[in-house]
Amino acid sequence: MTTEEIIQPQNKVYSRPRLLDERDTHYCPGCSHGVVHKIIAELLDEMGLENKTVGVAPVGCAVFAYNYIDVDWVEAAHGRAPAVATAASRLNPQNLVFTYQGDGDLAAIGTAETIHAANRGENIAMIFINNGIYGMTGGQMAPTTLLGMKTATTPYGRTAELNGYPLPISNILATLDGTCYVTRQAVHTPAAVRKTKAAIKKAFENALAKRGTSVVEVVSTCNSGWKLSPAKSNEWMVEHMFEKYPLGDLKTPSEEPKN
Amino acid sequence: MKGNEAIAHAAIRYGVDGYFGYPITPQSEVLETLAELKPWETTGMVVLQAESEVAAINMVYGGAATGKAVMTSSSSPGVSLKQEGISYIAASELPALIVNVMRGGPGLGTIQPSQADYFQAVKGGGHGDYHLIVLAPATVQEMTDFVALGFDLAFKYRNPAMILADGVVGQMMEKVVLPPQRPRRTEEELRAQCPWAACGKGDRKNRNVITSLELDSARMEENNHRFQATYKLIEQNEVRYQTYYADDADYLIVAFGSVARICLKAIEEAREAGIKVGMLRPITLWPFPKTQIAELAKSVRGILTVELNAGQMVEDVRLAAPTTPVYHFGRMGGIVPNPGEVLQALKEHFPELA
Numbered sequence: 095m096t097t098e099e100i101i102q103p104q105n106k107v108y109s110r111p112r113l114l115d116e117r118d119t120h121y122c123p124g125c126s127h128g129v130v131h132k133i134i135a136e137l138l139d140e141m142g143l144e145n146k147t148v149g150v151a152p153v154g155c156a157v158f159a160y161n162y163i164d165v166d167w168v169e170a171a172h173g174r175a176p177a178v179a180t181a182a183s184r185l186n187p188q189n190l191v192f193t194y195q196g197d198g199d200l201a202a203i204g205t206a207e208t209i210h211a212a213n214r215g216e217n218i219a220m221i222f223i224n225n226g227i228y229g230m231t232g233g234q235m236a237p238t239t240l241l242g243m244k245t246a247t248t249p250y251g252r253t254a255e256l257n258g259y260p261l262p263i264s265n266i267l268a269t270l271d272g273t274c275y276v277t278r279q280a281v282h283t284p285a286a287v288r289k290t291k292a293a294i295k296k297a298f299e300n301a302l303a304k305r306g307t308s309v310v311e312v313v314s315t316c317n318s319g320w321k322l323s324p325a326k327s328n329e330w331m332v333e334h335m336f337e338k339y340p341l342g343d344l345k346t347p348s349e350e351p352k353n
Numbered sequence: 354m355k356g357n358e359a360i361a362h363a364a365i366r367y368g369v370d371g372y373f374g375y376p377i378t379p380q381s382e383v384l385e386t387l388a389e390l391k392p393w394e395t396t397g398m399v400v401l402q403a404e405s406e407v408a409a410i411n412m413v414y415g416g417a418a419t420g421k422a423v424m425t426s427s428s429s430p431g432v433s434l435k436q437e438g439i440s441y442i443a444a445s446e447l448p449a450l451i452v453n454v455m456r457g458g459p460g461l462g463t464i465q466p467s468q469a470d471y472f473q474a475v476k477g478g479g480h481g482d483y484h485l486i487v488l489a490p491a492t493v494q495e496m497t498d499f500v501a502l503g504f505d506l507a508f509k510y511r512n513p514a515m516i517l518a519d520g521v522v523g524q525m526m527e528k529v530v531l532p533p534q535r536p537r538r539t540e541e542e543l544r545a546q547c548p549w550a551a552c553g554k555g556d557r558k559n560r561n562v563i564t565s566l567e568l569d570s571a572r573m574e575e576n577n578h579r580f581q582a583t584y585k586l587i588e589q590n591e592v593r594y595q596t597y598y599a600d601d602a603d604y605l606i607v608a609f610g611s612v613a614r615i616c617l618k619a620i621e622e623a624r625e626a627g628i629k630v631g632m633l634r635p636i637t638l639w640p641f642p643k644t645q646i647a648e649l650a651k652s653v654r655g656i657l658t659v660e661l662n663a664g665q666m667v668e669d670v671r672l673a674a675p676t677t678p679v680y681h682f683g684r685m686g687g688i689v690p691n692p693g694e695v696l697q698a699l700k701e702h703f704p705e706l707a
Contacts, residue, residue, distance in 0.1 A: 146553040148419065151564075160562045166551035168418040169564035170411065171441050177408040178415030182551075184399045185371050185421045189553045207411070210404035 111135035113144060113164040120158055124324025126223065126314030127156055129281040133291045134194075134221070135163050137298060147190045148182050150175040154196035155229040173204020176211030179218045183301075190301055192219040198228050201237040201263040208263065215272030215306035219297035222264065222309060225316040226335060233319035237261040240338055245319070260338055264311045268344035274306035276344040280313045280336075282328040305347055313339045356496040356522045359529050360426060360452055361386035363500035364398070368535040369450075370421035371399040373412035375431060378464040379520040380454035383426040396537050406431040410438030410451070417447035418563040420543045420550025422504055426452035428520075429470050430461060432478075439513060440479030444565035446549075446580070448507035450500065451485070452516045454523035455661075457687040465687020466520030468610060468661035474517045475639040475669070482577060484584045486514040486591065487638040489609040493527035495636075501532060506591060508546070510583055517638060519661060521611035521689060593636035594645055598624065602631025604703060605649055607670050608659040609635050611689070616659050619692035623699070628706055630699065638666070643673035650674035657682055657699050661689065678702075 110116065114135040121127045138147055147165040151157055153172035160167030170178040175193040183191040193200075200208050200222050211218065227245055228234040234247040238260050242251040252260075268276040275297060279290040290312055297308035313335050315327035322330055354362070360383050364372060374384040384402060392398035399416075403409035409425045416423035427435060432453045442449050453474065457467035474487045486506050488499045496518060503514035538546065544555065551561045567573040597617055599605065608616045613634040623630045633649060635642050650656060655678040658667040667681035682698035684690045690698075700706045 145555050145557075148551055148553060150415070157566060160560075160564065164560055166553055166560050167562045167564070168415060168551050169562070169566055170414070171437055174407070174411035174414075174438070177403065177411035178418070180401070180408075181371060181373060181399075181412035181414075181416035181421075181423065182419050184401065185416050185423070186419050186552055206404055207408050210408065 111139055113139050115162050115164060117162070119162055121155065122318045124315065124317045124327060125155070126225065126281050126312060129287060130221065130223065130290070130312055131159065131162055133287065133294055137291065137295050138163070138165060141295070141298060143190050143298070146188060147192070148186070150179045150182065150191065150193040152193070152195040152199040154199050156194050156196060156223065157230065159194050173199050173202070174207055175199065176204065176207040176216070176218070176220065180211050180214070180216050183216055183218050187217070190298055192221060192298065192301065194221045195223070196229070197222070197224045197226065197236040197238040201261050205263070209266070209270070212267045212307040212309065213270045213272045215274075217301050217304045218307060219294070219301045220307065220309045221294065221297075222311040223314050224311050224339060225314040225319070226260070227316050227319040229316045229319050237263070238339070240334055262339065264309055264344055267309050272307050273309060273345060274300050274347045275308040277309070278311040278313060278339055278341050278344060280331070280341055282315070282331060300347060311339070313341065354493065354529060355382055355524055355526050356490070356493045356518060357382035357454065357524070358386045359493050359497040360500060360516070361390065362531050363497040364424060365390060365392045365396060366532050366534045367501050367504060368396060368422065368537040369398055369424055369504070370537055371401070371416045371423040373401050373403050373409040373416070373423065373425050375403050375406045375409050375427065377428045377431045379456060379523050380426050380428045380452065383452065396534075398537070406434035407437065410435035413449050413451070414438050414442050414445070414447065417442060417449045418445065418550070419552040420547035422448070422508070422538070424450035424452065426454065428454050428456045429458050429467065432470060432473070436479035439485070440481055440483065441565050442513045443483035443485065444481060445563050446511040447513065447563065448504070448511055449513045450503045450507060450516065451513060452518065454518045454520055456520050457685065463687040464520070466611065466661060466689060467685070467687060468519050468612065469663070469665070469685070470517065471638065471660070471662060471665035474515055475641065483580060484512075484587070484639055486510070486512060486587060487517050488514065489517050489636060489638050490522055491610050491613050491634065493522065493525060494529050496522060497529050497531060510587055512583060512587070517610075519610045525611070588640040591637060592640045592642050592645070594642040595634045595636060597632040597634070598629070599631035599633060599649055601629055602652070603629045603654050604631070604699065605653045605656045606630060606632040606659060606695070607635070607646065607656060607666065608632065609638060609666065612659050612661060615690060615692055616695055619695035622692055623696055641669050641673070643669065646670055646673040650677040653677065655680065655703055657702060659683065659690070659695055659698070661685065
């Protein structure tokens with residue numbers, strides 16, 4: 095069989111998602127954002143949501159998410175994405191509205207907006223990238239930074255005495271009556287990517303079916319911030335991050351139906 | 354009805370799509386009245402009590418980004434919290450209405466009336482170079498009418514507008530004529546009026562992105578030039594003011610909001626005593642009626658600004674009338690002057706009247 099014979103449409107097993115723009119991203123090689131962007135772009139296409147979706151971008155590395163995924167976007171102030179999404183969703187109930195936020199955005203400066211949007215059971219999906227560090231501003235401590243972890247603002251390692259404890263925000267969100275689905279996933283292996291895709295799909299379905307707030311935490315790597323190679327980052331994540339942030343569902347719709 | 358209640362009624366009748374607020378005295382009646390009227394059952398208007406003023410203004414940002422007519426109301430400390438969102442709304446060139454029923458400050462201050470947020474409202478307020486269209490109502494009728502005016506101007510220029518009321522106008526009860534009920538815009542009307550709105554692509558080929566971010570300095574400067582061009586246009590077209598006894602006046606008072614009504618009483622008393630005093634009441638505090646003040650300044654001996662603050666608008670009056678003696682009389686801490694005090698202040702600053 096020649097190369098020409100192999101390169102045929104019917105043999106194609108993988109391609110760039112239609113809704114992911116053909117351009118280079120600003121993300122570092124090995125960063126989890128690219129994979130999660132791809133999943134979202136695939137799902138929006140597969141679910142036929144291209145023309146009725148509004149994404150809300152955060153402040154942080156994903157601030158430019160609107161440059162890559164071909165749906166309407168609103169770029170929120172730091173931490174305010176859930177408030178922005180609240181109004182976008184309530185005023186346009188026919189649309190899918192999702193937020194895409196990092197740990198600093200969702201669990202530090204935007205904690206109040208996150209908790210109250212989830213507590214009101216806003217019919218939105220929150221995609222939460224947790225890599226335990228501030229990537230965009232150059233590797234400072236995040237609310238989810240592990241104890242002992244070195245960052246630009248904890249150069250000797252995070253200590254509980256000085257900085258408090260890593261914040262398991264998804265566990266808190268799972269206790270709220272307004273959330274219908276809270277899950278923690280990762281994208282470090284093909285199997286994990288498939289699971290994350292299924293989780294985000296479920297979150298989008300919940301939002302469209304008005305079941306309340308869904309939260310998909312994706313425990314992620316930041317090889318630049320962590321100062322490790324992409325492969326080493328994945329190993330470090332499995333060894334350390336998963337201990338504090340174990341993967342799995344924290345709340346599923348069947349367990350606790352929304353009042 | 355009260356000025357605050359009038360705002361709520363006017364919002365429903367204008368066909369506003371959403372109100373997002375947080376309770377704070379002396380404007381809580383806006384949200385309370387809306388909650389009581391349940392417009393979501395009639396016009397479909399969304400009314401939501403947010404967890405904070407910060408969340409409320411960001412809900413306004415989110416709603417405005419989708420092309421909806423959305424508003425919030427608050428009072429001074431709450432409006433300080435909203436400044437982040439207001440700056441984003443201005444930078445994203447979105448229409449929205451913000452109501453500030455001012456109370457005395459700084460800090461937690463007092464719940465009594467004030468006009469001490471003049472600088473914050475007309476000079477920007479939040480970070481960056483921007484302007485709000487600022488309307489100053491003096492009556493409950495104007496509280497009503499300025500909801501429609503504020504939204505019309507906000508949509509015309511894609512720029513946030515603010516009703517800068519003082520606690521007196523918010524709490525005062527007067528008769529009002531409410532406008533007829535307008536239907537809310539349909540989805541099709543919204544898409545036609547706001548082709549920029551991020552409301553889902555629909556039939557559009559390209560996506561709409563609402564953002565204030567531009568890391569390319571040259572393009573960011575271009576954005577700034579575009580904002581400034583809009584402000585210039587607003588300054589040319591939208592100055593609003595009212596004059597009283599100004600034609601033959603030897604002395605001019607400049608005052609806005611409820612204070613202008615007290616000054617009018619003082620002017621009538623002065624005229625009875627043979628002192629020819631007139632008044633200019635700015636209705637738009639930004640754009641400021643500087644040309645009109647400059648014109649009137651040519652024929653008067655002096656100008657007194659009367660404000661519920663330590664002297665804020667007086668600076669803009671001095672800029673407009675640099676060769677005319679301009680003085681300020683103000684009360685603070687929630688105290689409102691009576692007409693006699695205004696007259697007394699006029700005589701103190703212009704000894705020839707004593």
